[in-house]
Amino acid sequence: MKVIFAKQAENDLEQIADFIAQDNPQRALSFILELEQKCLSIGGMPKAFPIVPELIELGIRRRVYQNYSIFFCITSGHIFIVRVLNSVMNYTALFES
DSSP: OEEEEOHHHHHHHHHHHHHHHTTOHHHHHHHHHHHHHHHHHGGGOGGGSOBOGGGGGGTOEEEEETTEEEEEEEETTEEEEEEEEETTSOHHHHHHO
16 A cells, blocks of 8 residues: 655654754664654555554554654555654644644
């Protein structure tokens, strides 16, 4: 399935890169490439990742990679990456609005 990034997910990736780059600019680039690859690979088996119980009404699924959660939904033959967040964040509040 084709993977599409929401604008907010793209912004999330930029913020993650900026944060990591404060300490290690080279690692920031390589980590973002890894994270993007994990996002793209969801297209191969999207249902392998569980629906988030707190977000079941939105059909949001989550894939975890290191300390980050990739939130996505399956829509008419596409994977829509909604957000990419640090796993310790209170993500449910971000989806309430």
